[in-house]
Amino acid sequence: MPLLQIEHTGDVGIVMLDNAARRNALSREMVDEIIAALTTFAQQRVRAVILRAAPHSTVWSAGHDVHELPLSGRDPLGWDDPLRYLIREIENFSAPVIAMIEGSVWGGACETVFACDLIIAAPGATFAITPARLGVPYNIAGMLTFLNGSNMRIAKEMAFTAKPVSASRAERLGMINHVVPADEIEAFCRTMANDIAANAPLSISVMKEQLRILAGAHPMSPQGFERIQGLRRLVYDSEDYIEGIKAFKEKRKPKFTGE
Numbered sequence: 001m002p003l004l005q006i007e008h009t010g011d012v013g014i015v016m017l018d019n020a021a022r023r024n025a026l027s028r029e030m031v032d033e034i035i036a037a038l039t040t041f042a043q044q045r046v047r048a049v050i051l052r053a054a055p056h057s058t059v060w061s062a063g064h065d066v067h068e069l070p071l072s073g074r075d076p077l078g079w080d081d082p083l084r085y086l087i088r089e090i091e092n093f094s095a096p097v098i099a100m101i102e103g104s105v106w107g108g109a110c111e112t113v114f115a116c117d118l119i120i121a122a123p124g125a126t127f128a129i130t131p132a133r134l135g136v137p138y139n140i141a142g143m144l145t146f147l148n149g150s151n152m153r154i155a156k157e158m159a160f161t162a163k164p165v166s167a168s169r170a171e172r173l174g175m176i177n178h179v180v181p182a183d184e185i186e187a188f189c190r191t192m193a194n195d196i197a198a199n200a201p202l203s204i205s206v207m208k209e210q211l212r213i214l215a216g217a218h219p220m221s222p223q224g225f226e227r228i229q230g231l232r233r234l235v236y237d238s239e240d241y242i243e244g245i246k247a248f249k250e251k252r253k254p255k256f257t258g259e
């Protein structure tokens with residue numbers, strides 16, 4: 001059974017996450033279907049994409065599928081992790097991707113939304129950066145996505161508290177483009193997508209790529225990279241990492257010891 005619904009109208013493509021039973025968790029299967037849809041849209045030369053959940057969703061996406069996080073000994077967010085592929089696909093997609101948000105957005109899904117080019121949220125939407133909730137060592141590119149999607153102070157607050165940020169606060173902070181009433185948000189996003197599609201696609205595609213390159217232009221020494229990777233290994237080899245995943249699966253609060 002497909003985990004998505006796809007629509008292609010004129011120059012606009014729409015991907016609707018549709019696996020409410022798993023709260024649209026970004027499993028390998030779900031990510032593969034999203035990437036397949038984007039690949040088709042690229043072949044159809046769509047000029048804007050809307051990435052959404054089913055209407056009136058209470059959870060837009062619960063983030064990385066926790067059941068697919070490796071238990072200890074392996075980087076949970078390495079280059080080949082499905083979430084990393086999804087982020088790169090969105091960032092490298094030639095046309096703008098509009099995230100249309102209804103419901104709560106968690107962890108890797110929050111990064112996915114921040115990787116989109118525009119974010120339009122209904123008033124009840126929330127955004128949470130959750131590695132600290134599970135004991136996960138987020139990866140460098142992902143932390144840069146969070147930083148570029150907010151600012152240092154807010155990225156730290158979201159990462160350290162793992163608490164959701166409301167749509168109104170996110171808009172006030174410039175983290176999202178618009179807050180639109182739930183009964184108007186689909187029409188609003190379609191209008192924005194069509195406005196974009198009416199402009200010059202080559203010009204837009206180049207500006208999107210320029211901004212991607214500029215946003216990622218952060219020099220890091222080889223020693224700096226290796227230090228971060230060493231620190232991250234200490235985390236994914238820790239007892240706390242195992243405890244975070246175990247507690248999630250056992251539906252209980254984790255007890256972190258710092259070991």
Ligand code: YXS
Pocket residue numbers: 021022023025059061062063064065066067104106107108109129130131132133134136137138
């Ligand atoms: O128990 P069943 O089989 O019915 O399944 C439950 C949940 O286990 C499942 N589910 C998930 N499965 C895999 N990965 C997930 N991330 C995930 N989230 C939920 O969906 C079924 C219904 O969940 P339930 O009963 O909790 O629904 P709810 O409506 O009461 O609560 C919805 C949420 C989203 C508030 C709740 O499910 C939740 O807190 N989910 C985890 C949110 C989260 O911490 N996500 C981060 C995932 S890890 C990640 O993205 C990164 C690696 S990181 O951690 O670094 O950010």
